[in-house]
Amino acid sequence: MQSEVPKSMLTEERRRWIVAELEREGKVVACELSRVLEVSEDTIRRDLRELAAEGRVQRVHGGALPAPRISANYAVRATQSTSTKTTLARAAATLVRPSNVVLVDGGTTNVEIMRHLAPDLHATVVTNSPPVAVALADHPHIEVIVLGGRMFKSSRATVDAVTLEGVRGVRADLCFLGVCSVHPETGVSTFDFSEAHIKRAMVASSAEVVAVALCEKLGTAAPYVVGPLTELTQLVTEASVSDEALAPYQAAGVTVLRA
Structure with a gap:
């Protein structure tokens, strides 16, 4: 992970950072996010779960991949x-x-x-x-x-x-x-x-x-x-x-x- 990590982020700020990192790197790994963001892996899993529910990421074992932005219509x-x-x-x-x-x-x-x-x-x-x-x-x-x-x-x-x-x-x-x-x-x-x-x-x-x-x-x-x-x-x-x-x-x- 190359990007600078701001400290004391609010939940939505952290999730926006995760999405931005995903766009830069092509994938994110939960344990690495936990270490870099200094939060628990449970917190990261919850973040990824919510982001997936919003269609912003696709969860996979151990992390997430970009989700396609395709209209259902x-x-x-x-x-x-x-x-x-x-x-x-x-x-x-x-x-x-x-x-x-x-x-x-x-x-x-x-x-x-x-x-x-x-x-x-x-x-x-x-x-x-x-x-x-x-x-x-x-x-x-x-x-x-x-x-x-x-x-x-x-x-x-x-x-x-x-x-x-x-x-x-x-x-x-x-x-x-x-x-x-x-x-x-x-x-x-x-x-x-x-x-x-x-x-x-x-x-x-x-x-x-x-x-x-x-x-x-x-x-x-x-x-x-x-x-x-x-x-x-x-x-x-x-x-x-x-x-x-x-x-x-x-x-x-x-x-x-x-x-």
Whole structure:
């Protein structure tokens, strides 16, 4: 921990300091916080518990990681970072090859990828996302298979046992995984338990797995783990992300494409 530690902090001041330290370092360790802040580990655990309840951190064993700042409202997410999503989508769309069978998860970025597939591309898209299917409705050469089930409204994707059975019946060349969080240590994670099961099945059913992630999702963790970082084949992210930040992903064998 590099930053200066003020003395005699009030509870809220201490918690703001912890969040700032988390943003600087990428993680915090409870025993180290206890030593530096000169408070008990019980106090630190209580701080982290309250910060997690506010969505400001994601607790893990022994400390905390950054929590993704993602709106629960799909319509709101669809209007955020639109130009960046378009740039990433154009790059990701080039990964689809003729005759590929592609599993496409829910998410506003994945919808944008589908809008940028080449008009002369012949492929099959299997998706649990009605918005993805609608985005391809007028594509002249892409066959679209929509997986049924109960729709999780936050992601506008189907997520129940019917969906899971459908995913397991596919052997895809490529998967565009909807990403809430991706972290070098905790891997890919999401906010919903049922979604995590569907995402795991998509990974298991695909030869290659692509995560397209804005920089705000990198280095963060959500409550439900989809799988380790090594499950990803490629990561498509913003050109502004530093070499240092991407080094752990590359070290895990993930091919990084910056756009």
